[in-house]
Each structure stands twice: as C-alpha cells, then as structure tokens.
Amino acid sequence: MKSLQSSDIITVENLNSKRPLAGVVTLAEWAVLIEENGKTYVVELVDQQQKIKGLGVFNPSKTLQDITIGQSVIIGQKELKRMPVRLPELSKGMVRRAQTIGSKDAGFFLAKLGLGPNDAVLEAGIGSGGLSLYIQRVLGKDGVHVTVEPRAEHADVALENLRRASASWGQHPVHHHLEGTLEERASEAGELVEGYHAVILDLPDHPPAIEASAPLLLSGGRLACYCPVSSQLERAWEACEAAGLTVEWAGELMEREWGRASKGGMRPVNGPFGHTAFLLVAQRL
Numbered sequence: 001m002k003s004l005q006s007s008d009i010i011t012v013e014n015l016n017s018k019r020p021l022a023g024v025v026t027l028a029e030w031a032v033l034i035e036e037n038g039k040t041y042v043v044e045l046v047d048q049q050q051k052i053k054g055l056g057v058f059n060p061s062k063t064l065q066d067i068t069i070g071q072s073v074i075i076g077q078k079e080l081k082r083m084p085v086r087l088p089e090l091s092k093g094m095v096r097r098a099q100t101i102g103s104k105d106a107g108f109f110l111a112k113l114g115l116g117p118n119d120a121v122l123e124a125g126i127g128s129g130g131l132s133l134y135i136q137r138v139l140g141k142d143g144v145h146v147t148v149e150p151r152a153e154h155a156d157v158a159l160e161n162l163r164r165a166s167a168s169w170g171q172h173p174v175h176h177h178l179e180g181t182l183e184e185r186a187s188e189a190g191e192l193v194e195g196y197h198a199v200i201l202d203l204p205d206h207p208p209a210i211e212a213s214a215p216l217l218l219s220g221g222r223l224a225c226y227c228p229v230s231s232q233l234e235r236a237w238e239a240c241e242a243a244g245l246t247v248e249w250a251g252e253l254m255e256r257e258w259g260r261a262s263k264g265g266m267r268p269v270n271g272p273f274g275h276t277a278f279l280l281v282a283q284r285l
Contacts, residue, residue: 029044029045029167030042030043030044030045030085030164030167030168031043031045031060031064031082031085032082032083032084032085032086032089032090032093033055033073033075033080033081033082033083034080034081034083034089035078035079035080036079038092039054040089040092040093041054041055041080041093042085042089042090042093042094042164043055043060043064044060044164045060045061045064046060046061047059047061047062048061055075055076055078055080056075056076058075058076063075064082067082068082069082069083069084070082070083085164085168085169087133087134087137088103090133090161090164090165090168091103091130091133091134094128094129094130094133094161094164095128095157095160095161096128096157097127097128097153097154097157098127098128098154098157099127099128100127100128100129100130100131101127101130101131101202101226101276101277102130102276103134104253104255104274104276105131105226105253105276105277105279106130106131106134107134108253108279109131109134109200109224109279109281110134110135110138112222112224112248112249112281113197113198113200113222113224113281114197114198114222115135115138115139115197115198116138116139116140117138117139117140117141117142117143118139118140118142118143119139119143119144119197119198120143120144120145120146120193120195120196120197120198121135121139121143121144121145121146121196121197121198121199121200122146122148122182122189122196122198122199122200122213122216123135123145123146123147123148123199123200123201123202124147124148124149124181124182124199124200124201124202124203124209124213125148125149125201125202125203125226126147126148126149126154126155126158126202127149127154127158127202128154128157128158128161129157129158129159129160129161129162130161131200131202132145132147132158132161132162133161133162133165135200136162136165136166136169136172136173136175137165137169139172139173140171140173141171141172141173142173143173143174144173144174144175144176144192144193145173145174145175145176146175146176146177146178146189146192146193146196147175147176147177147178148177148178148179148180148181148182148185148189149177149178149179150179150180150181150184152179155177155179159177162175176192181208181209182201182203182208182209182212182213183208183209183211183212186212186213186216189213189216190215190216195216195217195218195221196213196216196217196218196221197217197218197221197222198217198221198222198223198224199213199214199216199217199221199222199223199224200223200224200225200226201213201223201224201225201226201236202225202226204232205232205235206225206227206232206235206236206239207235207236207238207239207242210223210225210236210239210240210243210245211239211242211243214240214243214244214245214284215243217245217284218284219284219285220283220284220285221283221284222248222281222282222283222284223240223245223281223282223283223284224279224280224281224282225240225279225280226277226279227277227278227279227280228277228278229278230278232278233250233278233280236280237250237280240280240282244284245282245283245284246282246283246284246285247280247281247282248281248282248283249279249280249281250278250279250280250281251278251279252275252276252277252278252279253274253276253279254274254275255274255276256268256274257269257274
C-alpha cells in the first residue's frame with residue numbers, strides 16, 4: 001500500500017481537535033451582504049481595496065467595520081443589508097465553477113444517509129463544493145470529511161468555499177482532500193479513518209468508484225450516487241449489487257416553487273420544473 005505523502009493530501013485542521021494535522025487553513029473574517037432582491041455576496045473582511053464582482057472596488061474592512069448584523073450599508077449605487085454567515089447565505093454566495101448539488105438533493109442525502117456529529121464521510125466528485133458545505137455543517141467538531149477530486153480547477157473552487165465555511169462557523173470537522181480519482185486514492189482514503197459511515201459519489205461514471213469505495217463502508221454504512229441521466233442510475237444500481245450493497249432507494253425529487261400572483265392569490269413561479277438528477281442510496285449489510 002502506498003504511504004501517504006504530505007504533497008498528496010490537503011488537510012484542514014479541526015480547531016477543537018488535538019490531532020496534529022498539516023496544511024492548516026488561515027482563518028479570516030467574512031461578511032454576508034444581501035440586496036433587496038435576494039442577491040447575496042460573501043465578502044472577506046480584508047483591510048485593502050478589493051474588486052468584488054457586482055459591487056465594485058472598496059475596502060471591506062473599513063466599509064463594514066461599524067455595520068452590525070441587520071444594518072444596511074450603501075456600496076456604490078446599491079443598498080445592502082449585512083446578515084449572519086450561515087449555511088443558506090454561504091450556499092447562495094458561493095464561488096461557482098461546476099454545477100452544484102442544491103438544498104433539495106443535499107437535504108435528502110443527509111437524511112437518507114443518517115449523517116450526524118462524529119460521522120466519517122467520503123465524498124468524490126466535489127464540483128464547486130455545494131454538497132460539501134451541507135456535509136460539514138452536520139458533522140460537527142468530531143466528524144471527518146474526506147473529499148476526492150481529479151480536476152484541480154474544480155477542487156480549487158470547492159476548497160475556497162470550504163475555507164469560507166471553516167472560518168465562519170465555530171465548529172467544523174477535520175477535512176482531508178485527496179487529488180485524483182477515487183479508484184486511484186481509495187487506499188489512502190482507507191488509511192485516514194477506520195471505515196466510513198457514508199460515501200457520496202457525483203461522477204460521470206459511478207461503477208469504478210462504487211467498486212473501490214464499497215469495501216471502505218462500515219457495516220450498516222450507506223453509499224449515495226447523484227446521477228444526471230437515467231442510464232447512469234441503472235449502471236450505479238448494477239454496480240452496487242455487484243459490490244454486495246443493497247439498494248434502499250432510487251428515484252428523483254421534484255420541486256415546484258410558488259409565489260404571489262400580480263392580481264392576488266398564489267401560483268407556481270415561472271422557471272424550470274424541479275427535476276435535477278436521479279438519486280440512489282444503497283447500504284452495506
């Protein structure tokens with residue numbers, strides 16, 4: 001088995017843990033600013049001129065130093081309200097590159113997988129880190145979150161979003177990031193903890209990752225797949241059965257938002273209907 005090298009793993013320290021970890025993220029203070037229309041900005045409070053897309057150039061530290069939660073501030077031509085840095089705000093204002101898993105599917109995964117404090121979760125295909133934010137929020141200070149991503153340009157964005165979260169929340173899990181595919185890094189992932197309570201896969205091709213990660217699950221642990229098309233769902237189901245897992249649930253979640261009608265009453269808002277992807281959850285018995 002390949003020994004772990006410091007260059008292979010990016011590790012974020014759990015500030016409440018005594019375990020020695022490498023590559024500690026430097027904490028910074030962040031602020032959330034929201035326009036009246038709901039557009040959200042997550043701003044790092046650095047004491048220098050910054051160009052913030054949509055807001056222009058200003059010094060965040062000096063501009064916001066006397067603005068408390070709930071107060072308004074004028075930046076350029078926009079009036080914004082400062083709000084707490086919580087999960088919905090971080091999710092709305094996150095840096096984006098790849099498509100993210102939103103609250104509808106993320107909440108389903110958290111519930112179906114039974115995730116909670118102290119759990120160990122392996123996540124492969126992190127994209128921009130949308131689901132990662134939800135995972136870290138529920139794991140607590142004694143949880144372990146391991147992410148695997150082969151595309152450096154996506155990992156950089158996801159790790160930036162997680163940096164914001166770890167700096168803003170009082171408690172967060174130990175986080176290890178492995179560069180590469182899950183098939184390539186499964187042995188290293190297995191060395192980090194003594195079994196995983198959950199594995200979550202958002203990949204173009206699930207079967208190789210399912211084969212590699214199923215042995216890492218604890219007895220009773222669950223594996224979830226996020227599948228954009230139905231053919232992926234079928235291949236994931238077959239791969240789970242081949243790996244000795246029992247499929248508990250497969251399907252899709254539909255969401256339709258409603259709003260106030262211009263002449264009174266309520267009606268569905270204009271926009272795409274609520275399908276995002278096909279989901280699968282399987283268990284190791």
